[in-house]
Amino acid sequence: MSGAEISLALSIGDPSGIGPEIAIAAWRARHLSALPPFYLLADPALVAARARRLGVDVPIIEISPTDAAGTFHDALPVVPLRVRLVDSPGLPDPANAAGTIEAxxxxxxxxxAGHAAAVVTCPIAKKPLYDAGFRSPGHTEYLAHLASRHIGADVTPVMLLAGPELRTVPVTIHIPLAEVPRQLTSELIVTTARITAHDLANRFGIARPRLAIAGLNPHAGEGGTMGHEDDRIIRPAVEALRAEGIDANGPLPADTLFHARARATYDVALCMYHDQALIPAKALAFDEAVNVTLGLPFIRTSPDHGTAFDIAGKGIARADSLIAALKLGHSLAGGGMKAIPTPTETAR
Structure with missing residues (x-):
């Protein structure tokens, strides 16, 4: 069964955030946005309550995953969770943790199991989950745990932020900035780059991905005058990658890596820490960028924003990033389409 014949599985995320309403908004835009069919893993009563709160008419149908495609155009397909969820927009509740994880x-x-083409996830918040006993560092790491358990071997997840003009990968992710120099190793950079190059080739259809490797320090260390990590850790990793035939270049100063002419020279920028990768990605395409997890035995995409508790339930949340995530998940499941062109291709 191909990705075009089955639906996408959309998890509700933290129900106190904007997940329910962007799922509703995405379904309501299904024709205008030419969305592939998806089903929402959620509490149908909460989805209905949120729709009433927003003042929108959304027919909801409870289905099994394999029935979603046939009902998608007439009603929002919802696969009911075993637990009930509390509808408390803007007020995260640890009581919702079990349902968030179940989804x-x-x-x-x-x-x-082959019942869904890809996993698409609405945003979660870590603190309510931690308060309920959740111990994984974040969404990406938890997905890797599930994948490792399934295949019986360790899985290394790689976070890719993909937008119309830029793809970025943070080599270290959810750790304090002070920990980055201590946890950054040549081996970690090489492993991350290998997974990135492999998935860009096999899922995005880029025959020979060009990897730009950012430096850690200002001016990529400037010959050791502003730190030695670039020469001691990053440069050997780049040399090892090039020896393997991977088109990698660096370490490159991060402050000149993201302007338009620079972006035209690579397919993805590998950055040394979370904000170095996410700030340019979100600055260029906050409402269009998609979070893709590479290195998994299944396709996973997500909006690049968070739960937005401050606007939850107010009817002003935009579904653009979720719509982009749904489209990209469908495209990647379709067999190696290059769903997001590089800047050089856009200019042709």
Missing amino acids: IDRAVADCL
Whole structure:
């Protein structure tokens, strides 16, 4: 069964955030946006309550995953969770933790079983989950845990932020900035780059991906005058990658890596820490960028924004990034389409 014949599994995320309403908004835009069919893993009562709160008429149908495509155009397909969710927009509640995790678990299980083409996730917040006993560092790491359990071997997840003009990968992710120099190693950079190059080739259809490797320090260390990590850690990693035949270049000063002419010279920028990768990605395409997890035995995409508790339930949340995530998930499941062109291709 191909990705075009089955639906995408969309997990609700933290129900106190904007997940329910952007899912509703995406479904309502299904014709205008030419969306592939998806089903929402959620509490149908909460989805209906949120729609009433927003003042929108959304027919909801409870289905099994394999029935979603046939009902998608007439009603929002919802696969009911086993637990009920509390509708408290803007007020995160640890009581929702079990349902939030159940939605993720079942979306992954559906995808691995061939009942869903890809996993698409609405945003979660870590603190309510931690308060309920959740111990994974973040969404990406939890997905890797599920994948590792499925295949019986360790999985290394790689976060890719993909937008119309830029793709970025943070080599270190959810750790304090002070920990980055201590946890950054040549081996970690090489492993991250290998996974990135492999998935860009096999899922995005880029025959020979060009990797720009950012420096850690200002001016990429400037010959050791502003830190030695660039020469001691990053440069050997780049040399090792090039020896393997991977088109890698660096370490490159991050402050000149993201303007238009620079972006035209690479397919992805590997950055040394979270904000070095996410700030330019979100600055260029906050409403269009997609979070893709590479290195998994299934396809996972997500909006690049968070739960937005401050606007939850107010009817002003935009679904653009979720719509982009749904489209990209469908495209990647379709067999190696290059869903997001590089800047050089856009200019042709």
